[in-house]
Each structure stands twice: as structure tokens, then as C-alpha cells.
Amino acid sequence: MKNGLEDVIAAETRLSDVDGPAGRLIIRGVSLDDLVADGTYESVAALLLDGLMETHVNAEGLKDRLGAARAEVYAHVVADATLLALPPVDAMRALVARLPDGEDFETALRLLAAPAVFLPAVLRMQRREAPVPPDASISQAADILRMMTGRLPSFEQTAALDAYLVTISDHGLNASTFASRVIASTHAGLTSSVLAAISALKGPLHGGAPGPVLDMLDAIGAESHAKTWLAAALDRGERLMGFGHRIYRVRDPRADALKNALKPLVATGQVDRSRITLAEGIEKAALAMLKERKPDRPLDVNVEFYTALLLESLGFPREAFTGVFAIGRTVGWIAHAREQLLEGRLIRPKSVYVGPFPIAA
Numbered sequence: 001m002k003n004g005l006e007d008v009i010a011a012e013t014r015l016s017d018v019d020g021p022a023g024r025l026i027i028r029g030v031s032l033d034d035l036v037a038d039g040t041y042e043s044v045a046a047l048l049l050d051g052l053m054e055t056h057v058n059a060e061g062l063k064d065r066l067g068a069a070r071a072e073v074y075a076h077v078v079a080d081a082t083l084l085a086l087p088p089v090d091a092m093r094a095l096v097a098r099l100p101d102g103e104d105f106e107t108a109l110r111l112l113a114a115p116a117v118f119l120p121a122v123l124r125m126q127r128r129e130a131p132v133p134p135d136a137s138i139s140q141a142a143d144i145l146r147m148m149t150g151r152l153p154s155f156e157q158t159a160a161l162d163a164y165l166v167t168i169s170d171h172g173l174n175a176s177t178f179a180s181r182v183i184a185s186t187h188a189g190l191t192s193s194v195l196a197a198i199s200a201l202k203g204p205l206h207g208g209a210p211g212p213v214l215d216m217l218d219a220i221g222a223e224s225h226a227k228t229w230l231a232a233a234l235d236r237g238e239r240l241m242g243f244g245h246r247i248y249r250v251r252d253p254r255a256d257a258l259k260n261a262l263k264p265l266v267a268t269g270q271v272d273r274s275r276i277t278l279a280e281g282i283e284k285a286a287l288a289m290l291k292e293r294k295p296d297r298p299l300d301v302n303v304e305f306y307t308a309l310l311l312e313s314l315g316f317p318r319e320a321f322t323g324v325f326a327i328g329r330t331v332g333w334i335a336h337a338r339e340q341l342l343e344g345r346l347i348r349p350k351s352v353y354v355g356p357f358p359i360a361a
């Protein structure tokens with residue numbers, strides 16, 4: 001039995017190749033750098049779904065279909081008091097749960113649009129502001145920022161969010177994607193798959209990490225305090241958020257993709273350069289300390305470290321970071337669910353009985 005299914009191959013896939021030793025990510029045969037270089041969310045979403053749905057659309061066609069789907073799901077936005085008392089990712093999930101289930105392209109479109117519409121609406125309603133209806137004529141990334149702030153984003157802001165959504169769109173059998181495949185394998189439907197995946201994603205060991213990365217940066221405050229703070233945290237047995245990965249034993253390639261996506265925002269004064277400098281100093285101190293303390297276990301920076309700075313620079317509150325992660329990863333969850341339906345069987349591993357729990361004395 002492999003604890004945490006470490007190194008267990010649970011599926012064959014044509015979607016993404018996460019090369020842990022080399023620190024490389026390939027999605028449908030395209031390198032991450034190439035995807036980000038010419039990538040919008042619509043282009044990577046069309047690529048991931050290509051051949052997996054009964055309907056084929058290219059990036060331009062998907063942009064139009066998604067615009068219409070955002071307008072359709074907006075009708076499900078409701079200012080329900082109990083909903084508004086929840087953390088944003090839970091409120092978003094509760095709205096997604098109101099959508100019908102299905103395994104077809106129409107269901108997939110609704111699900112690609114839903115988190116993008118629901119999260120900005122929840123953020124505004126929780127601030128006692130009226131939600132902003134979607135604009136079907138613009139891209140998903142531009143509309144997300146527009147629905148959140150009420151105004152059109154800059155070119156650099158849209159490009160930065162596109163880079164983020166592309167970078168995190170798919171990543172092999174991570175916990176939330178595996179959850180999506182398990183639910184799909186019972187034929188429960190794509191909405192059920194996405195709901196299970198959002199639930200898995202919100203855990204701090206998975207997609208719940210970027211918010212705590214900012215908490216760490218704020219707690220440290222200045223590069224000169226980094227070593228003392230980090231040493232105390234590790235002495236308490238805490239994990240440093242934004243570091244370590246089950247697959248990558250070297251630097252997560254997405255960290256630099258997102259660090260690069262921040263540069264145009266820095267160059268145009270849309271993000272405080274000192275914030276980036278502080279983060280780089282803390283990253284350097286953390287890597288040195290982890291190397292010293294865990295020489296047998298290479299722990300490098302992962303995708304969440306610079307995710308935190310990028311989403312903060314775009315105006316997302318840290319409690320919404322996991323929701324933004326879900327907006328980008330939903331297409332990966334759906335692609336894997338469809339691949340499981342087309343090529344897989346019911347997922348049902350075995351367990352070995354090792355006897356009753358010792359009765360507490």
C-alpha cells in the first residue's frame with residue numbers, strides 16, 4: 001500500500017505530462033512556456049477539451065460560447081444571506097451546486113462559466129455591492145476582472161490573469177483532479193465532478209495555500225526578519241506555504257511562469273515592486289533553510305508562492321484565491337472527467353484489513 005498513493009499510476013492520460021525530475025509541464029503536447037506566450041484562457045481550454053466533447057470549438061468559438069454561458073448562469077446569482085456568510089470558495093461552490101448535472105458540452109460550458117461569474121458576484125455581495133452582470137463580448141479573463149471591480153481591466157491585468165488561468169489549467173492527477181475522475185467514473189455527472197473537485201481544492205495542502213502565502217509575507221514584513229520567522233515556523237513543525245510538491249523535486253516551472261507574468265504589471269506601476277522584492281528575499285531564505293534542514297527531501301518553491309502576489313496585484317482578496325484557482329482548473333477537471341468517461345471504468349481500488357482499532361484504554 002502506498003501512503004497517499006505516492007508514485008502510484010492510477011490512469012493513462014493524453015492531457016498533461018507533469019515531469020517531476022525535470023521540472024517540466026506539457027499540456028496536450030504544448031510546453032507551458034509556449035502556452036503562456038500565446039495563451040488566453042480560451043485557447044488552453046479549447047486545447048484541453050479538443051476531441052473529448054461531442055462538439056468541437058476552437059478558441060474563438062469558445063470565447064463566444066463562454067460569453068453566452070456567463071450570461072446564462074448569471075441568472076443563478078442570488079444574494080442568499082446564508083450564502084453570503086460563507087467563505088467565498090464555499091459560497092461559489094454552493095451556487096455551482098444549483099446547476100443541473102450532465103455529461104455533455106452544454107453542461108461543460110455552464111461549468112466553465114459558473115465559477116467565473118459566481119466568485120466576483122459573491123465577492124461584491126459580501127461587500128454589500130451589487131453584482132455586475134457579465135459582458136459576453138469580452139474574454140473570460142477580462143470579464144472576471146470587470147465583474148469584480150466594475151470597470152474594464154488594463155491590457156496588462158487581463159494578460160496576467162490569462163497567464164495564471166493558463167498556467168494552472170491542468171496538472172495531472174492532483175488531488176482535486178483525481179476527485180473529479182472518481183466522481184465521473186460513477187456517471188454522476190460533470191457538475192458533481194466539479195463540486196467534488198472544488199471541495200478537494202480548498203484544503204491548505206492543495207489549492208488553499210496561496211492565501212496563507214500572503215499571510216506569511218505579511219507576518220515576516222521585512223527581508224531582515226525572514227530567517228528568524230522561518231526558523232521559528234519550522235521549529236514549530238509548520239509547513240512553509242508555497243513550498244514543496246509531491247511530484248516536483250526541483251523548482252515548479254509554474255513559479256517562474258507566474259513571476260514573469262508579474263513583470264508587465266511592475267513595469268507599468270500596477271504592482272508595488274517592493275512587494276516582489278520582499279517575496280524574492282523570503283523565497284531565497286526559505287530555500288536555503290529547507291535545504292539545510294531537509295537535505296534528503298528537496299523542497300523548492302511551488303506554483304502558489306507567486307500566485308499569491310499575482311492575484312493580490314489584480315485586486316483579489318486573499319480569501320478568494322482558492323476560488324480563482326477553481327476558475328482556472330475547472331477545465332482540467334472537466335477534461336479529465338470526460339477522459340475517464342470515454343476511456344476509463346468505475347474507479348474502485350482495494351484496501352487491506354489490518355484489524356480493529358486498538359480500544360482506547
Ligand code: SDX
Nearest residue numbers: 171174205206207209239240241242243244245246297302
Ligand atoms: C498544489 O499535486 C499537485 O499537482 C498540486 C498542485 C496542482 O497544480 O494541482 O501543484 C497545487 O497543491 C501545490 C502545493 C500547495 N501546498 C502548499 O504549498 C502547502 C505546503 N506544502 C506541503 O504541505 C507539501 O509540500 C505538499 C502537500 C505540497 C506535498 O507534500 P508530500 O509530498 O505529501 O510530502 P510530505 O507531506 O510527505 O512531507 C515530506 C516531508 C515532511 O517532513 P518529515 O515529516 O518527513 O520530516 O517534507 C516536509 C514534511 O514536513 N515538508 C515540508 C513542506 N512540505 C513538505 N516542510 C516544510 N515546508 C513545506 N512546505
